[in-house]
Amino acid sequence: MTSVKLHDTWTPSSWQRLLAGQQPNWTDPGDLERTLLALAAQPPLVFAGEARSLQQSLADVSRGEAFLLQGGDCAETFAGFSADAIRDKLKILLQMAVVLTYGAQLPVVKVGRIAGQFAKPRSSDVETRGDRKLPAYRGDAVNDLAFSEEAREPDPARLERVYHQSAATLNLLRAFTRGGFADLEKVHLWNQEFVRDSRQGQRYAAVADEITRALRFLRACGVDVANDPTFHTVELWTSHEALLLDYEEALTRRDSLTGDWYDCSAHMLWIGERTRDPDGAHVHFLSGVGNPIGVKLGPTATGDEVEALASRLNPTNEPGRLTLITRMGAQDAPERLPGLVRDVTQRGLAVVWSCDPMHGNTFVSETGYKTRRFTDVLDELRTFFGVHTQEGTTPGGVHIELTGEDVTECLGGAQEIIDAQLSHRYETACDPRLNNKQSLELAFLLAEMLRR
Numbered sequence: 031m032t033s034v035k036l037h038d039t040w041t042p043s044s045w046q047r048l049l050a051g052q053q054p055n056w057t058d059p060g061d062l063e064r065t066l067l068a069l070a071a072q073p074p075l076v077f078a079g080e081a082r083s084l085q086q087s088l089a090d091v092s093r094g095e096a097f098l099l100q101g102g103d104c105a106e107t108f109a110g111f112s113a114d115a116i117r118d119k120l121k122i123l124l125q126m127a128v129v130l131t132y133g134a135q136l137p138v139v140k141v142g143r144i145a146g147q148f149a150k151p152r153s154s155d156v157e158t159r160g161d162r163k164l165p166a167y168r169g170d171a172v173n174d175l176a177f178s179e180e181a182r183e184p185d186p187a188r189l190e191r192v193y194h195q196s197a198a199t200l201n202l203l204r205a206f207t208r209g210g211f212a213d214l215e216k217v218h219l220w221n222q223e224f225v226r227d228s229r230q231g232q233r234y235a236a237v238a239d240e241i242t243r244a245l246r247f248l249r250a251c252g253v254d255v256a257n258d259p260t261f262h263t264v265e266l267w268t269s270h271e272a273l274l275l276d277y278e279e280a281l282t283r284r285d286s287l288t289g290d291w292y293d294c295s296a297h298m299l300w301i302g303e304r305t306r307d308p309d310g311a312h313v314h315f316l317s318g319v320g321n322p323i324g325v326k327l328g329p330t331a332t333g334d335e336v337e338a339l340a341s342r343l344n345p346t347n348e349p350g351r352l353t354l355i356t357r358m359g360a361q362d363a364p365e366r367l368p369g370l371v372r373d374v375t376q377r378g379l380a381v382v383w384s385c386d387p388m389h390g391n392t393f394v395s396e397t398g399y400k401t402r403r404f405t406d407v408l409d410e411l412r413t414f415f416g417v418h419t420q421e422g423t424t425p426g427g428v429h430i431e432l433t434g435e436d437v438t439e440c441l442g443g444a445q446e447i448i449d450a451q452l453s454h455r456y457e458t459a460c461d462p463r464l465n466n467k468q469s470l471e472l473a474f475l476l477a478e479m480l481r482r
């Protein structure tokens with residue numbers, strides 16, 4: 031069957047006819063079935079119209095008229111769920127966005143890896159510690175991080191917990207972004223106490239002062255700052271890797287306005303490096319929903335593969351529908367990225383180019399922690415901007431694993447975190463994230479790259 035024919039017969043469950051990698055071995059199919067039925071009866075988390083608005087904003091990004099900032103945890107967890115944690119994740123994204131907007135004088139499209147990022151693809155099905163082998167941790171959506179037989183058993187009831195935690199997270203985010211917290215007049219309050227005295231914190235405070243002065247200036251000129259919502263609310267979109275297709279299917283709904291299908295678990299969904307087979311189930315599933323879609327591209331990605339992906343995911347070549355998230359690693363990017371960008375451009379494919387400088391730069395440190403060097407992250411970003419400038423294409427955005435907390439998971443940055451310090455606050459359930467100060471520092475460096 032050709033993919034076009036398959037697409038003609040697309041339904042939310044037609045992916046089940048294809049090979050789906052990275053799916054859990056649920057022990058009891060009956061349990062899974064009951065959970066999925068319950069989820070299918072729940073209200074959607076987002077609306078189709080919102081996904082369409084995001085796609086419009088991403089079309090702006092593709093033309094170089096806006097910049098995409100996508101970021102958040104590698105994996106959200108049930109244990110890490112609290113109002114404070116959500117607020118702090120929002121704060122750092124807002125701070126970075128302000129630094130970028132102010133520094134690069136471009137609107138920033140803010141997309142969180144949040145309110146649904148609970149499932150992880152794994153390189154190996156098993157984890158070995160000493161002489162014990164257990165099923166790998168696949169994210170809180172599937173099993174538990176603790177290293178025991180019982181914890182690693184996949185449990186479908188977790189999918190319902192994911193839904194409810196995502197709903198509560200999104201509810202708070204909507205309240206924060208609409209209810210005054212994200213007000214530009216509060217720009218100083220997003221600077222966390224433990225950051226204020228650092229160089230990044232002071233630099234941020236200087237930007238915040240400038241913004242406060244600019245707002246006063248506008249008011250003095252007669253602009254009705256108090257009543258213009260532009261100054262008091264922000265749009266924060268949600269995204270996660272669409273990995274567990276049963277879950278995504280259960281939250282897929284037909285839009286009553288257009289009759290089109292949307293995956294209402296998040297505004298934007300992406301396909302990971304391990305599941306981007308153009309003929310696989312993940313690509314097929316997402317080909318049928320109207321949301322904007324991202325695809326991760328590692329160092330082996332080719333123009334032919336991208337064309338095959340685009341022909342399925344974006345056959346009408348709509349700007350903003352498809353975001354290519356390159357994650358080649360600082361070492362491979364200079365060699366791999368220019369050819370790929372040229373090839374995709376020559377094929378006339380409308381895409382947003384984004385850079386994930388995290389997933390190609392992971393290694394295990396001497397003290398045994400999975401980590402990343404801040405300098406490698408920067409190197410890959412510099413290559414990304416350099417290549418797109420050279421090729422005459424648009425470096426549209428970044429995709430970062432970060433947290434609002436003061437963790438010690440990535441090496442370097444202005445705090446110069448060293449290997450021996452990783453153990454102080456290593457809290458991630460999966461990959462190492464930039465901490466608050468490293469993220470802010472990155473935003474300032476990114477703003478410089480964007481200005482150039």
Ligand code: PEP
Pocket residue numbers: 104151271301302303304326327357389461
């Ligand atoms: C991720 O984004 O957490 C991830 C697993 O990325 P990738 O698919 O690029 O490896």
Ligand code: CO
Pocket residue numbers: 104105389431460461
């Ligand atoms: Co990750």
